[in-house]
Amino acid sequence: MASFYLLKGKKSGQTIQDVTYFSLHQYFSIYPKLTKEEYEVELSKLYEYSWIEQQDTLLKVSDKGEAQLKGYKNPLFNGWLLRGNEKVFWGRLELVMQTLSHFKNNESRFIPNQKDYFVHQFVKSYLRERDYKSDKFQQSFKNQLEHLLLHPSLGENHRTLLIYRLSGYQISGLTWDQLAMAYDSSVTDMKLQFVEALHIILTNLNEVDHPDLTQLAQDIFVHNPLTQSALKTEQLLTQGYSLQEIASIRSLKVNTIEDHLIEIASTNKSMSLTPFISEEDIHRVLMISTKNKTKKLKIIRDSLPELSYFQIRLALALERSV
Structure with missing residues (x-):
């Protein structure tokens, strides 16, 4: 279920560790509302097409799956820095577009698609600061959006999805089911392509x-990717407290504080870790990991029994070159 928690953006030590070890930052939290039922359905499809296979306790991409991936472009998600906040941006954009469309047609009363209170308050403040009823502003806004939609990183499918989801004067955006039917695809695929489209335009604004x-x-991008709990641990670390002291102060297990340190190290590559593991030992861990093409802690520790699992995890979190 590790990939399930990754897509949902679970802020646990194990998920953050997986993100770091396998460089999966772009996929973190790209589908926060993913259900286990949806996940199982999509997983079963991969089995059905023989694109994945079981190997011991792990799932791996099969040769057939590797062949299927050839020619596919690397998805342009930016999950680590957006954390699902692209939906807030979309809510704002959708409501602004709906408002401008109605006022352009001399209609000030309409039922907004967006129900979120904070989106409403943001948009009200945003529009008050602008001459939004004027043709000049409306045309300028339209030109900016068209310019952004023409960005070369966006595919035609991205542009179509974004436009079809918008609502305006006497026009309702298409539902996910309608889009899935039109594209002969699944709702999950439509939602992920839509999220990718939002990530692309947000990255290129x-x-x-x-x-x-x-x-x-x-405030859409996350400026400090640490969880709140890890942030508190980082503050105590900078004050000179040991891991054991922090665990006592915060009434948490030392293992939890160690998880926080892994998270901190993965986001702050310049952090000195010499109080916990030497540079030489970091080098040894990464050499063995590279040589054996593995990040399995037990395999690495069998070669370095003098190091703790925590030290090995910490070394792997750095992703330093050897």
Whole structure:
């Protein structure tokens, strides 16, 4: 279930560790509302097509699956820095577009698609600061959006999905079921392509070309990717407390504090870890990991029994070159 928790963005030590070890940052939290039922359905499809296979206790991509992946572009997700917040951005954009469309047609009363209170408050404040009823602003906003939609990283499917999901004057955005039927695909596929499209446009927003759209992305990116609990541990570490002392202060297990340190190390590559493991031992761990093409802790520890599992995890979290 590790991949399930990865897609949902579970903020556990194990999931953060997996993200770091296998460089999966872009996929973290790209589907926060994924259900186990949806996950099992998609997994069963991969089995059915023989694209994945069981190997001991692990799942791996089969030769047939590898062949299927040839020619596919690497998805352009940015999950680690967005954490599902792209939906907030979309809510703001959708409500602004719906509002401008109605006012352009001299209709000030309409039922907004967006029900989120905070989105409503943000958009109200955003529009009050602009002459949103004027043709000049409406045309400028449209031009900025069109410019962004023409970004070369977006595929035609991305553009179509974004446009079809928008609502306006006497026009309702298509539902996921309608889109899935139109594309002869699954709802899950549609949602993931939509999220990728949002990640692409958010990553490529800039003040020069999209000044008004950029304002809609306010506070969307996560500036400190640490969980709140890990952040508290980091603050105590900087004050000179040991892991045992922090565990006592916070009434947590030492193992939990160690998980926090793994998380901190994975996001702060310049952090000194010499109080916990020497540079020489880091080098040895990474050499063995590279030589054996594995990140399994037991295999590495069999070669380095003098090191603890925590030290090995810490070395792997650094992703330093050897």
